[in-house]
Amino acid sequence: MPPLNRPRIVAAAIDLIEREGADAVSMRRIAADLGVGVMSLYNHVPNKSALLDGVSESILSEIEFTDDPAAPWTERVRMQARAFRQIAHSHPRSTMVVVSRQLKSAAGMLPVERALSTLRGAGFGEQEAVQIFRVFIAYVIGSLLREVGVTPTFAPVHGTIRAGDVDPELFPEIGALAPHLSTCDHEAEFDFGLDLLIAAIAGRLAGRTG
Amino acid sequence: MPPLNRPRIVAAAIDLIEREGADAVSMRRIAADLGVGVMSLYNHVPNKSALLDGVSESILSEIEFTDDPAAPWTERVRMQARAFRQIAHSHPRSTMVVVSRQLKSAAGMLPVERALSTLRGAGFGEQEAVQIFRVFIAYVIGSLLREVGVTPTFAPVHGTIRAGDVDPELFPEIGALAPHLSTCDHEAEFDFGLDLLIAAIAGRLAGRTG
DNA sequence: CTGTCGAGACGTACAGCGTACGTACGGGAG
DNA sequence: CTCCCGTACGTACGCTGTACGTCTCGACAG
Numbered sequence: 001m002p003p004l005n006r007p008r009i010v011a012a013a014i015d016l017i018e019r020e021g022a023d024a025v026s027m028r029r030i031a032a033d034l035g036v037g038v039m040s041l042y043n044h045v046p047n048k049s050a051l052l053d054g055v056s057e058s059i060l061s062e063i064e065f066t067d068d069p070a071a072p073w074t075e076r077v078r079m080q081a082r083a084f085r086q087i088a089h090s091h092p093r094s095t096m097v098v099v100s101r102q103l104k105s106a107a108g109m110l111p112v113e114r115a116l117s118t119l120r121g122a123g124f125g126e127q128e129a130v131q132i133f134r135v136f137i138a139y140v141i142g143s144l145l146r147e148v149g150v151t152p153t154f155a156p157v158h159g160t161i162r163a164g165d166v167d168p169e170l171f172p173e174i175g176a177l178a179p180h181l182s183t184c185d186h187e188a189e190f191d192f193g194l195d196l197l198i199a200a201i202a203g204r205l206a207g208r209t210g
Numbered sequence: 211m212p213p214l215n216r217p218r219i220v221a222a223a224i225d226l227i228e229r230e231g232a233d234a235v236s237m238r239r240i241a242a243d244l245g246v247g248v249m250s251l252y253n254h255v256p257n258k259s260a261l262l263d264g265v266s267e268s269i270l271s272e273i274e275f276t277d278d279p280a281a282p283w284t285e286r287v288r289m290q291a292r293a294f295r296q297i298a299h300s301h302p303r304s305t306m307v308v309v310s311r312q313l314k315s316a317a318g319m320l321p322v323e324r325a326l327s328t329l330r331g332a333g334f335g336e337q338e339a340v341q342i343f344r345v346f347i348a349y350v351i352g353s354l355l356r357e358v359g360v361t362p363t364f365a366p367v368h369g370t371i372r373a374g375d376v377d378p379e380l381f382p383e384i385g386a387l388a389p390h391l392s393t394c395d396h397e398a399e400f401d402f403g404l405d406l407l408i409a410a411i412a413g414r415l416a417g418r419t420g
Numbered sequence: 421c422t423g424t425c426g427a428g429a430c431g432t433a434c435a436g437c438g439t440a441c442g443t444a445c446g447g448g449a450g
Numbered sequence: 451c452t453c454c455c456g457t458a459c460g461t462a463c464g465c466t467g468t469a470c471g472t473c474t475c476g477a478c479a480g
Contacts, residue, residue: 003457004457004458026436026438027437027438027439028437028438036458036459037458037459037460038439038459038460039439039440039459039460039461040457040458040459042439043456043457043458044457047438047439048437048438048439100361106380109376109381110381112384113380113381113382113383113384116383116384120383120387126386126387126390127390129387129390130387130390131399131402131403134356134394134399134403135349135399135402135403135406137352138348138349138352138353138356138403139345139348139349140352141352141355141356141361142347142348142351142352142355143344143348145352145355146344146347146348146351151309151310151351170316170323171319171320171323172323172327173323173326173327173330174319174322174323174326176336177326177330177336177340180337180339181340184344189344189345192341193341193344193345193348193349196407196410196411197406197407197410199410199413200407200409200410200413201406204406213428214428236466236467237468238465238466238467246429246430247430247431248430248431249429249430249431249432249468249469250429253428253429254428257467257468258466258467421480422479423478423479423480424478424480425476425478425479426475426476426477427474427475428473428474428475428476429472429473429474429475430471430472430473430474431470431471431472431473432469432470432471432472433468433469433471434467434468434470435466435467435468436465437464437465437467438464438465438466439462439463440461440462440463441460441461441462442459443458443459443461444457444459444460445456445457445458445459446456446457446458447454447455447457448454449452449453449454449455450451450454
């Protein structure tokens with residue numbers, strides 16, 4: 001039995017979240033999965049909150065930025081957003097944990113640095129770069145939370161809405177569009193909105209310089 | 211003492227959430243606030259989850275759609291997004307509860323119906339309208355969660371990042387942009403992204419019809 | 421008026437939670 | 451050898467949601 005340590009505890013937490021969901025995470029359960037007493041965990045992790053921070057940090061640090069400096073900035077922005085989405089997608093049930101924890105560590109700030117650097121390099125002003133950055137973050141997080149089922153509100157997922165379930169008098173559009181509302185190619189729709197946003201800010205930049 | 215009933219319980223829950231946060235919500239606490247035994251609540255609400263659904267529904271039903279049919283569709287979309295944001299803002303600490311519960315009731319579907327109707331009326335195709343709708347939902351929810359502090363990730367709020375806190379060698383952009391990252395005019399930034407998105411889809415429509 | 425009945429308020433109880441605290445053990449330092 | 455400290459662990463406290471049984475009270479039948 002290898003010694004108990006923080007990375008092993010964090011890994012067990014991620015594993016548990018992916019197997020049974022974030023609600024199943026408890027210190028007792030993690031300890032049981034590790035074959036260890038509950039309180040032994042506290043020798044390596046100050047509390048549950050810090051453990052979840054560790055989960056977020058661990059997942060975040062998996063992001064691989066294959067950032068080609070020669071590529072146009074629009075492509076680099078697209079790739080960064082996709083890289084983030086892909087990591088979240090490889091740990092779907094941990095996504096809510098990742099995005100709901102503000103990390104001050106390097107793992108949390110590196111993606112921010114990359115994005116801001118790309119936007120500044122593209123020619124956006126200081127405040128402008130930050131605003132655009134925030135718009136992208138909002139879109140990416142909003143999309144991810146819908147994809148993983150945390151915020152299904154207003155975006156019924158597969159099987160939730162069928163044409164017969166809604167009163168076509170009260171909700172004619174929902175009834176008519178039920179086939180489209182009940183299916184979703186997440187990746188294609190993510191790219192759809194991403195392209196929309198990139199085109200919008202590219203137009204902003206073009207309108208100024210030329 | 212008025213009789214215990216579901217609306218009174220839901221109102222107490224909303225009040226408690228706004229005063230002490232969603233984590234403070236427990237059946238015992240709500241019962242105590244109402245001066246009532248814990249189990250009495252279960253005569254009017256089947257369980258805690260249904261109670262939170264009631265919270266979401268109650269807040270959602272406060273949305274007032276002042277939807278001028280004569281206004282251009284771009285303006286109507288903007289107004290609907292703002293109306294949603296404003297309601298969330300008037301119950302900030304309940305926002306996460308509202309957006310994380312999928313409601314099949316009329317209160318939950320009315321905003322969807324309005325938005326889809328507006329987009330279809332603007333001339334977008336069936337699948338296109340749904341996709342655009344989802345993009346807006348993602349942006350709005352992502353923005354709201356950041357504004358209310360649920361997902362501060364990658365978007366440090368006031369006071370979180372100061373210039374001296376970051377290693378300017380590792381994170382030069384974050385250091386340089388710290389003044390802008392640490393402040394945020396939420397309403398202006400929300401409108402900034404909203405205008406960006408509206409302009410993007412308007413361009414899409416214009417490019418097709420003429 | 422009396423007997424009955426149903427609905428709602430309530431107390432108790434159970435399993436689970438995070439974690440503060442005290443204890444026991446095992447290996448390195450002197 | 452002894453000492454000491456970090457680690458593992460058990461126990462305990464106050465909290466959670468809620469299943470279950472009981473009690474009270476108003477309405478209605480006879």
